[in-house]
Amino acid sequence: AQSVAQPEDQVNVAEGNPLTVKCTYSVSGNPYLFWYVQYPNRGLQFLLKYITGDNLVKGSYGFEAEFNKSQTSFHLKKPSALVSDSALYFCAVRDGNNAGNMLTFGGGTRLMVKP
Amino acid sequence: NAGVMQNPRHLVRRRGQEARLRCSPMKGHSHVYWYRQLPEEGLKFMVYLQKENIIDESGMPKERFSAEFPKEGPSILRIQQVVRGDSAAYFCASSLAGQGSYEQYFGPGTRLTVT
Numbered sequence: 001a002q003s004v005a006q007p008e009d010q011v012n013v014a015e016g017n018p019l020t021v022k023c024t025y026s027v028s029g030n031p032y033l034f035w036y037v038q039y040p041n042r043g044l045q046f047l048l049k050y051i052t053g054d055n056l057v058k059g060s061y062g063f064e065a066e067f068n069k070s071q072t073s074f075h076l077k078k079p080s081a082l083v084s085d086s087a088l089y090f091c092a093v094r095d096g097n098n099a100g101n102m103l104t105f106g107g108g109t110r111l112m113v114k115p
Numbered sequence: 116n117a118g119v120m121q122n123p124r125h126l127v128r129r130r131g132q133e134a135r136l137r138c139s140p141m142k143g144h145s146h147v148y149w150y151r152q153l154p155e156e157g158l159k160f161m162v163y164l165q166k167e168n169i170i171d172e173s174g175m176p177k178e179r180f181s182a183e184f185p186k187e188g189p190s191i192l193r194i195q196q197v198v199r200g201d202s203a204a205y206f207c208a209s210s211l212a213g214q215g216s217y218e219q220y221f222g223p224g225t226r227l228t229v230t
Contacts, residue, residue, distance in 0.1 A: 034218060036221070041223075041224075041226075042223055042224075043119070043121075043206055043221035043222050043223045043224050044158070044206070044208075044221040045221070046218045046219075046220065046221075049218055090157055090158070102160050102163065102171060102173070102174075103148075103160060103219060104160070105150075105157040105158045105159075106157055107156060107157045108155075108156070108157050
């Protein structure tokens, strides 16, 4: 079975400061990892993914994430937060060895960026 | 290039009625996924379909829920004899292919309210 944990229900950060949203995962095969963002009353928007290669992945809107195999983590980061980054963020994993392509999502982390 | 489309965006049903949710994938995508999201929770996988085939329905409740993706037309998630516990946001996603590293693109969701 595969699982994702997002240990923080909410992260508060001041505009202009760096932000980190944490994610750890568990999967039996090769992890394919994804970050999505959800704005109120909207669907999820894809931010970035890690499949293979460089551990630091760059995505949309200045976000990046670092894959750490030994810590089974895939934390989302941004050097300088914007108020417009305030939203709900979801980490997801699927087993790259499993052709079924089922994504498992974490419970979400609400990011609040204050002016 | 239109994204994933879902309709209706909001649906109100009385207990015992049927709910039909529609999803049109992105152009060129032939893989469709349905997820359910309860308030302030992550997305839970329900079913994965290709045209005329159910690939994985491990997340579907055994009774009252069914899904299809016909050769022509949108994918349909059907909930018979709805109960209050079915109230949730239902999201559809599509991907270019079902295997490999392809990310899923999400629609805006259908918010079902059972009264």
